[in-house]
Amino acid sequence: MSWQQFASTLLIAVLFVSTQVKLSESFAVMSVDLGSHFMKIGIVKPGVPMEIVLNLESKRRTPTVIAFKGGDRQFSDMALSTRVKMPVNAYIYLMDIVGKQFDDPAVKLYQERFPFYTLVKDEERSTVIFKVDEETSYSTEELLGMLLEYCKQLAENFAEQTIKDIVVTVPSHFNQAERNSVKEAVHIGGLNLLQLMSVNAAVALNYGVFRRKDFSNKPQYIIFYDMGASSTTASVVGYVLSQSKEDTRDINPQLTIHGVAFDNRLGGLEMTLRFRNYLAEQFNKKKLTKQDVFKNQRSMAKLFKEAERVKMILSANTEHYAQVENLIDNQDMRIKVTRSIFEELNADLFERVTMPIKKALEYSEITLEEIKDVILMGGGTRIPKVQESLLKAVKRKELGKSINTDDAAALGAVYQAAHLSQGFRVKKFIVKEATVYPIVVEFKRQKTGNSKTVKRTLFGRGNTYPVKKVMTFNKHTDDFTFAVGYGDLNFITDDHRKSFHKMFLKNISLTGVGDAYAKHTTAVDYKGVRVHFRMDESGLLHLDGAESIFEQAPDAVNANEESTWSKLGNTLSGFFRGNEESDGMSVNEEGAAEKAASADKETGPTEKGSEDSGDGQSKEKKSEKPQKEDTTAEKKSEKVEKPTEQEQKESDKTPKEDGTKPSDKNQTNTTQGTTKKDETSKVKKPGILKENLKMEIKILDLLPIAEKKLKVSKNRLAELRKKDDxxxxxxxxxxxxxxxxxxxxxxxxxxxxxxxxxxxxxxxxxxxxxxxxxxxxxxxxxxxxxxxxxxxxxxxxxxxxxxxxxxxxxxxxxxxxxxxxxxxxxxxxxxxxxxxxxxxxxxxxxxxxxxxxxxxxxxxxxxxxxxxxxxxxxxxxxxxxxxxxxxxxxxxxxxxxxxxxxxxxxxRPKPKVKPDATNSTNSTEKADSEKVKTDSDTEKTTTDSQDTADSQTDKKSEKKPPHRNDGEL
Structure with a gap:
């Protein structure tokens, strides 16, 4: 190998390695299954498929707890130890109060369960603040951000590279405020959020990824039952092969959430607390000390830890001893407990176990016979009484336990993270989550002497997302205001409904409507105001813009000579439109708005008279029913719009549609061709004009963290991180x-x-x-x-x-x-x-x-x-x-x-020269006569060949191998 070749090879190798290093550093992604009690971390990096990250104690799950001791932060088992010794310094079950107002019933319950915390109200956002002392306090988002930052550190140590992108799981029943709070916590933790994924969707994705070949065009339905520490959820999920609209050859599996029901107060935490209180009562009855163990928070923390341990043991054994050394005043506790005692303590909770499945099936309109399997998730499903109740409810001999209850959500979320990132190419698996809480739009009709309020469903309960929708206000010609909020919430409990302090999320004021109308209405046909809404992959609502829509009149040679029938049609249309009593509003998925606008020209506004007759409620309920298989790809709106479908059909009518017989087609071919050519040159298709409107959005729900406070939180975490380092x-x-x-x-x-x-x-x-x-x-x-x-x-x-x-x-x-x-x-x-x-x-x-x-x-x-x-x-x-x-x-x-x-x-050896062979058919006389000439030619050929060989040798010697004294290769 020459020095030039060696240098080229070395350069290519260095470039390849450096490229791989840069790519791999940006490729790794992670997920966090952020539970109330434990969190699990998933990771994907080049060469390492979906894997669970081990913590410093080599465990696959990490307690969701953060503690402070001597100004230093503690996580995982070390934080749990601090929680037992100094409960006030360790913060647990933060997911139960994230994004909730201070006067929320859930916050009140949290304070009752953990009375040693000093909770104060954030004066700006009305959320919960943990007060440490007069100078130090932490918001829930800050504490969650620290936990996520710790997860990032563990993932980076495992991957041996920097990680920025993350998918975080949240309970499916989280509302807009709770999801936004988790999103801000991710931001504070220094991570880039790819998606907030519902736990049920992440588990369903993990289940489906490894069973792609089991799905077909026929829907396959699975119930996922998840009992965690704080809540219980049942989800009806459908799997089916979906054909891409862009490419019919592209067929991929799709999961759709058809029904979700939950109990946000049913979970393992409540059972552990009741068991803890039982142990405390039994200890007090022994009167080993004058002190009441209920008033000693350190003793109660020890009992909580022991109750959690014994609860898990009773899942496999019928009896066990609960024992704590030096519980209080140097007195030890040793009490025999049985599984029957545990079940009696939580009898009312076990009665509620099956309710989420019944409600999920009822809403999904899928029968129990159509369900292929019931898959268990969450630590609470390990309790024998829970499994016994579920078996009776689903009428089966056994329940599905084919997935890892601890890892499934984290692995499903990290698969989604790999799909969303730019560094990985994974097999496509379409995920359609379901809207749990309906979203409605409320506005006042713009009509003189009538200020009646109209409410219309934008995203019905059970509608799948991500999705884009367009709402058209056909009758509004001046600036107006509308509100976006939650719809009917009668399907949740009263306590949960109290968590929705304000039913409205945002108040939107549109300006520029009147100016646009005055500018264009004399020359074009007004089609109304379109507002673009979007429910993203995280289940968060966005307003992407608003515009006034006008349809230009078609240009023609004799544009001023309007036909009698056209004038009569416009007169009649205006006459009937002026006497309609509709709200002048329609809702369509984005991409269908043009069709709705075109149809409105002939059929008038949609949902006529619904606000007066009471049909709106029935229609709202109808729109809330789940879509069993939604395989329609969402279209993106275009600034330059094409003709409507109806106009295209009218302009492209066949002779048969025009009343011409097929037999006359050939005879009239020339005439029709000339006529169509003339019509095309004279009549042009109408165009669409858009005037963008200004939107002023006032947030009525939980306010986002102010930029100044967000910066303070980030700086505080940076200082704590530096101190930890x-x-x-x-x-x-x-x-x-x-x-x-x-x-x-x-x-x-x-x-x-x-x-x-x-x-x-x-x-x-x-x-x-x-x-x-x-x-x-x-x-x-x-x-x-x-x-x-x-x-x-x-x-x-x-x-x-x-x-x-x-x-x-x-x-x-x-x-x-x-x-x-x-x-x-x-x-x-x-x-x-x-x-x-x-x-x-x-x-x-x-x-x-x-x-x-x-x-x-x-x-x-x-x-x-x-x-x-x-x-x-x-x-x-x-x-x-x-x-x-x-x-x-x-x-x-x-x-x-x-x-x-x-x-x-x-x-390479020198080539040997062979003399030219003589023609064997020549006569001897001819050969003899030409002998002298042949000898002369042969001699000449030999000489030429030798010269050629010498020349090749000289050329070959010019391309020498690297000299032995040039240095080490």
């Missing part, structure tokens, strides 16, 4: 110094180290280790990391020479054996070179052979002399023969041999 660096330096001291003290007694040192040398190192050990244990918490590093460097300098001598002594025999083996092989190769130096066309020159022989002799001589010197050198002194010198001799031999081997492989 400094603490880790300090602990690492302490541990490294301590480990080095113990390691050196142990090595000084080992044989190799004794041989390579004198007693004085070892004593000097022992003294340094002893002084460093004493110094280490004398330091307080104020000692900086640099001091430990400095002390470690002093110790390393004192032992450096000894470590070097021992290493040389151990590595020297191996290197000498390698050199000896290479010399033997090189010498054998050298002896065979002479066979290739003979003849007119030798492979090697004599100089090359002599050079190799000389190198072999010099290496033998060097080895002999240096070994003699090394034998005279004591082991406790610096060695004369270094492994580095042996490596250089090995390199020289290897380079010279590789050069000769490369030349042998590249060798």
């Amino acid at each position: 400094e603490k880790r660096a300090l602990e690492h330096s302490k541990n490294e110094l301590e480990s080095y001291i113990f390691d050196m003290q142990d090595k000084l007694s080992q044989d190799d180290y004794v041989q390579c040192s004198t007693e004085e040398q070892r004593e000097a190192i022992r003294k340094e280790c002893s002084e460093s050990s004493d110094w280490l244990y004398e330091q307080d918490d104020n000692t900086k990391t640099e001091e430990y590093v400095k002390r470690l460097n002093i110790l390393k300098a004192a032992s450096k020479d000894l470590l070097f001598r021992v290493k040389e002594m151990r590595d020297r025999p191996v290197m000498l054996d390698t050199l000896k083996s290479l010399l033997n092989h090189t010498e054998y190769f050298y002896k065979n070179l002479y066979n290739h130096t003979l003849g007119d066309d030798p492979v090697f020159t004599q100089v090359e052979v002599n050079t190799l022989g000389k190198l072999i002799n010099e290496t033998y001589a060097w080895r002999k002399n240096i070994l003699a010197e090394q034998e005279k050198t004591p082991l406790h002194e610096k060695p004369k023969l270094l492994t580095e010198d042996i490596a250089l001799k090995i390199r020289d031999l290897d380079r010279e041999v590789n050069y000769l081997v490369y030349k042998a492989k590249s060798y």
Whole structure:
């Protein structure tokens, strides 16, 4: 290989590696199944498919708890330990109150369950603030952001690269405020949110990804039942193969959430709290101390931990002993509990177990017979009584347990993260989540003397998303205001309904409507105001814009000569339109608005009189019914709009549609062609004009965190993160110094180290280790990391020479054996070179052979002399023969041999020249007469061939292999 080829290859390799490093650094994505009790972290990176990240304790799930001790943050098991010792410093079950107002019933329940927290009201957003002291307080979003930041750190340590993109799971019953709060927590944690994914959808995706071949065009329905720590959810999910609208050959599986029902107060936490209170009552009955254990928060935290442990044991055993050492006043607790006692304590909760399944089936309009399987999720489903109740409800012999209840949501979410990211190409699996709470639009009719309020459903309950919709206000010609909020919530409990403090989410004021109408109404037909709504992948509502729509009159040669029938039609249309009592509003999925506008020209406004007759409620309910299989791709709105479907049909009517008989088609072909050509030149299709409107949005629901406060939160997390990094660096330096001291003290007694040192040398190192050990244990918490590093460097300098001598002594025999083996092989190769130096066309020159022989002799001589010197050198002194010198001799031999081997492989012998053959059919007389001429030609040919061969040899010699003395390749 030439230097040019080598350099090119090396450059390509470096570019490839650097490209792969950059790509891989940006490719890794993560997910977090953010539960109330535990959180699980999923990751995907190049070379590592979906995997669960282990925490520092090598566990697959991490407690959702953060604690503060001495100004330092604690996570995972360390935080749980702090929770038992100092409950007020550890924050748990944050998902139960995120995004909720301070006067929410859920916040009141949270305060009753954990009375040791000091909760205060955020004056700006009316949310919950955890007050630590007079100077320090944390919002729920900040604490969740810290937990997500910790998850990011664990994922990055696992992936060994930076991670930015994340998908976070949330309960399907989270409303707009709760979802927005989690989104802000992700932002505070320094991550880029790809999607908020409902837990039921993530589990369903994980189930479907590994069963792609099981799905067909016939829908397959599965119930996923999830009982977590704080809530219970049942989801009816349908799987079907969906054909892409853009490419009919593109067929992918699709899951659709057809029905969701939940109980947001039914979960494992409530059962554990009741069990804890039972243990406290039993302990008080024994009267081992005068104190009431209920009033001691530390004792109650110990009982909570024990109740959780015993609850899990009773899932597999019928009885067990609950025991806590030094519960209070140095008194231990030991109480026998049984599964029947646990079931009696939670009897009313077990009665509610089956209700979510019944409601989910009822709303989805899917019968139990159509359900293929009932899959269990969540830790609460491990309780035998829960499984017993479910078996009776679904009338089955067994329940599905084919997925990992702990990992399924995190793995499904990370698959979605890989799909949404730019760095991975995964098999497409369409996910259609369902709207849990209906979204409506409320506005006043713009009519003189009538200010009646109209309410219309925008996103009905059970509508799938992501989706875009357009609402058209046909009658509004002046600036107006409308509100967007929740619809009918009678399907949830009263306590849950109280969480929706304000039924309206936003109030939108549109300006510029009157100006646009005045500008265009004299020349064009007014089609109304269109407002574009979008429900994104995270289930969050967005307003993307608003515009006034006008339809231009078609241009014609005789545009001013309007036909009598046209005038009559317009007169009648205006007459009937003026007497209609509709609200002048219609709702369509985006992309269908043009069709609705065109239809309105002939049929008038939709939903006529619905606000007066009461039909609106029935229509709203009808629109809320779930769409069983929604495979329609959403179209994007276009600024330049095409003719409507009806107009296209009218302009492209066939002769048959015009009343012409098929038999007359050929006869009238020429006439029709001329007529159509004339009509095309005279009549043009109407165009659409748009005037963008200004929107002023007033948020009526939970306000977003102010930019200033958001910056303060980020800075606070940055300071805490810096402090955590400094603490880790300090602990690492302490541990490294301590480990080095113990390691050196142990090595000084080992044989190799004794041989390579004198007693004085070892004593000097022992003294340094002893002084460093004493110094280490004398330091307080104020000692900086640099001091430990400095002390470690002093110790390393004192032992450096000894470590070097021992290493040389151990590595020297191996290197000498390698050199000896290479010399033997090189010498054998050298002896065979002479066979290739003979003849007119030798492979090697004599100089090359002599050079190799000389190198072999010099290496033998060097080895002999240096070994003699090394034998005279004591082991406790610096060695004369270094492994580095042996490596250089090995390199020289290897380079010279590789050069000769490369030349042998590249060798091509000179071509042999053959004389031209004479024609065997020629007569002997002709051959004899031309003998002299033939001999002359042959001689000439031989000479020419020799010249050609010499020329080729000269050209070949110009392309030489790299010289052996040019340096190491």
